[in-house]
Amino acid sequence: MGAYHCGVTPETQERNPFVSIAVLVVVMALVAGLAGRFGVSGVVAAICIAIAMIGTWVLLSPQIETLEVVHAGSPGRSAVATGGAKLAPTGTVTAFVGNPESEPRERLRSTPRLAVGFDTGDTGRPGSPQPAHLPSLNEEGFVDSVAPVQALGQLPQDASALQVSTTVEPNSNVSGAYTLGQFEVRATSRRGSDHVILNDLRQDDYVVASAAGGRYLVVVVADGQGAAENAHYGSYWSCRLLAQAIDQHLRDGVPGIEKMLERTREELHSLFEMRFTDGTKLRTIATTLVGLIAPIDGGPAAGFRVGDGDLLVAGADGWTSVFAPAIGDPEAVFPRSVEADVAPLDLDARCLLLATDGVSAPLAANDDVALSFVEGLQAPISEVEFDQLLSFPLEEARGDRTAVGIWFSPKK
Numbered sequence: 011m012g013a014y015h016c017g018v019t020p021e022t023q024e025r026n027p028f029v030s031i032a033v034l035v036v037v038m039a040l041v042a043g044l045a046g047r048f049g050v051s052g053v054v055a056a057i058c059i060a061i062a063m064i065g066t067w068v069l070l071s072p073q074i075e076t077l078e079v080v081h082a083g084s085p086g087r088s089a090v091a092t093g094g095a096k097l098a099p100t101g102t103v104t105a106f107v108g109n110p111e112s113e114p115r116e117r118l119r120s121t122p123r124l125a126v127g128f129d130t131g132d133t134g135r136p137g138s139p140q141p142a143h144l145p146s147l148n149e150e151g152f153v154d155s156v157a158p159v160q161a162l163g164q165l166p167q168d169a170s171a172l173q174v175s176t177t178v179e180p181n182s183n184v185s186g187a188y189t190l191g192q193f194e195v196r197a198t199s200r201r202g203s204d205h206v207i208l209n210d211l212r213q214d215d216y217v218v219a220s221a222a223g224g225r226y227l228v229v230v231v232a233d234g235q236g237a238a239e240n241a242h243y244g245s246y247w248s249c250r251l252l253a254q255a256i257d258q259h260l261r262d263g264v265p266g267i268e269k270m271l272e273r274t275r276e277e278l279h280s281l282f283e284m285r286f287t288d289g290t291k292l293r294t295i296a297t298t299l300v301g302l303i304a305p306i307d308g309g310p311a312a313g314f315r316v317g318d319g320d321l322l323v324a325g326a327d328g329w330t331s332v333f334a335p336a337i338g339d340p341e342a343v344f345p346r347s348v349e350a351d352v353a354p355l356d357l358d359a360r361c362l363l364l365a366t367d368g369v370s371a372p373l374a375a376n377d378d379v380a381l382s383f384v385e386g387l388q389a390p391i392s393e394v395e396f397d398q399l400l401s402f403p404l405e406e407a408r409g410d411r412t413a414v415g416i417w418f419s420p421k422k
Contacts, residue, residue: 163187163195163393169219169228169257176285178246180212187393188218190227191306192419196396197229199412202368214366214412215245221257221303228256229414230301233319233366235343236409243285244295248344251277256303267303267314271348278345296343299350300364304357308420311355313364316344320370321353324361324387328380329373357418361387368411372404379404390417 038058166188188195201212213234221228230249234241255273259265282292298317305311313321318336322329332353341347355362363383365373372379379402386399400411 163189166190166195166218166220166227168224169217169221169253172217172219172250172254174247174250174254174281176281178243180215180242180246182206182212183397185393185397186218187396190220190224192308192421193227193304193306194390194417194419195227195229195414196391196393197414198393198397198400200397200400200410202407202409202411204408205410211242212410213241213245214368214410215242215249216364216412216414217249217253218414219253219257220306221253222260225306226256226260227304227306227416228253228301229364229416230256230299231319231364231366231412231414233298233317233368233410233412235296235298238294238296240286240290240294241297243282244297244344247278247281247295248274248297248299251281252299252301256301260303267312267350267352268348271299271316271344271350275345275348292345296346298342298366299344300366302355302362302364302416304355304416304418308357308418311357312352313355313362314350314352316347316350317342318367318370320365320367321355322363322365322370322373323356323359324363324384326384328377328384329363331370358420360417362416362418363387363413364416365413366410368407368409369400369413372402372407376404387415390415 038061042058164187182201183199185198186196188197195218197216197218199212199214199216201210204210205212213236214232215234216231217229219228220226230252232245232249234243234245238244252270252274255270255277259270259273278295279292282295298315298319300313300315300317300319300321302313302321303311313332315321315333320336321332323332332355333351336342342349363369373383374380382402383399386395391399396415400413
């Protein structure tokens with residue numbers, strides 16, 4: 011990008027008033043000096059000062075400097091390259107349109123974007139955010155309103171780089187927007203109203219990560235059991251350790267979600283013993299899990315769960331689980347159990363939704379909530395809009411709410 015500076019047009023130079031003012035001041039000083047030599051300095055000096063002030067005002071008042079933005083780079087740049095500015099008759103680049111002598115000047119005005127994000131042009135790098143198109147000037151010299159743009163997310167962190175802290179103090183609400191290949195992902199975890207009233211911590215959590223060198227999208231959602239004293243540890247640790255285990259198994263070519271869960275349980279047990287040395291039982295970190303593993307090129311994908319979390323598919327009549335009905339087994343929680351329901355996934359679906367029971371139960375029981383999610387998730391939305399979607403007013407749904415929405419767009 012070239013440097014910009016302010017320049018003065020030839021027309022301004024021809025009628026520069028400062029030369030005349032300097033001459034006037036010098037002449038008045040000479041007159042005052044001569045008057046002082048002949049003993050009438052006081053009267054003449056006052057007259058000279060008055061003439062200098064009046065002359066300066068007369069010389070400056072009709073002059074309007076025409077300062078224009080001049081590009082210091084190569085000439086002949088297009089309007090797009092200069093931010094939509096048009097060429098002035100003098101050949102310099104100006105942010106104003108029309109004749110400055112006859113039209114009042116106004117600063118450029120712009121309309122805020124309706125969605126924060128980037129355009130979806132192809133730069134050749136899968137999942138990389140694209141810069142927004144520069145706005146162009148309309149006939150009146152103002153920036154046209156910018157159409158809504160699809161809000162793309164950040165590249166998810168590699169699962170192998172996830173940090174796992176031994177101390178867990180979750181924020182009340184967390185959310186994120188992610189882009190990986192043809193996948194768009196939106197995620198939110200909100201503390202339930204009951205937990206707010208009782209000053210309890212949020213017990214849900216989620217992880218969105220890339221795995222096997224960016225070749226897979228991995229999502230894990232956890233719902234710490236409310237009766238478990240340290241449930242927030244269970245959901246936080248389990249999400250991150252399981253994402254790391256999935257990444258390692260994909261790199262090593264070792265299949266089987268239950269093997270990944272067994273590995274996660276071993277690592278979780280070691281972490282638990284490191285953190286809790288006062289006889290606390292492992293059952294105090296019980297959690298349910300639901301997750302997804304999907305190649306970014308749209309190859310065979312799978313969902314899995316331990317417990318009553320759910321993976322739902324949007325349809326015209328509502329939401330359908332990809333799993334068989336949960337049997338409500340109280341033992342079906344992690345790390346007590348590593349027996350998982352596994353289901354193949356159709357990535358051509360309108361939207362996939364991983365959800366804890368704080369979201370999946372209202373979707374199943376309340377038609378208004380289900381319809382609002384179907385209509386709101388027909389296409390990728392912004393992080394803020396997704397978070398607002400989970401704030402539905404439903405008195406009986408007072409627990410934590412966590413959901414991750416996933417859209418896949420096949421290459422055309």
